[in-house]
Amino acid sequence: MSDFNISQINDLIHSRLRLGIMAYLSTAGSADFGVLKRELEATDGNLSVQITKLEAAGYLKIEKSFKGKKPNTKVILTQNGKQAFIEYIDSLKSLINR
């Protein structure tokens, strides 16, 4: 294994919009779908797809509810997601701090 190991970069997180989601939630903990959409300037479709991928990996949890009569989707960073994000940051740091 090379000392200069780019394979350690977690592609599931590295993709730009998913990185944005994870970075946002790493401080916020959770956010409504609409907030993520606005903050990340994403489309409904793309944001949904990327959240589903992160949910499938166990990094996010989705809670659906109603705010009054309007359906609401809350996106929550899991403990696994938090850990994966920390490891992602560490792998980036070790790559770029040489």
Next chain:
Amino acid sequence: MSDFNISQINDLIHSRLRLGIMAYLSTAGSADFGVLKRELEATDGNLSVQITKLEAAGYLKIEKSFKGKKPNTKVILTQNGKQAFIEYIDSLKSLINR
């Protein structure tokens, strides 16, 4: 424009292998193709493609020569490339250090 701006991440650099190339050269300055291939555990084809993209952007310069009878390709980080890499790192930092 959102305060949480993932569009500032330079996709040309963000792609994993290209990030590896840029990160390696940001410290080494230049490297033979074979060295990059070994350090980044890349295939000839993929490494060539990504180097060509970075060269087209003005981030890299290629020098072809002979080492004895063997052709040698030297990959050199340009001043523009160095600047772009610094800006890339800054955009990542501002995203993940919240």
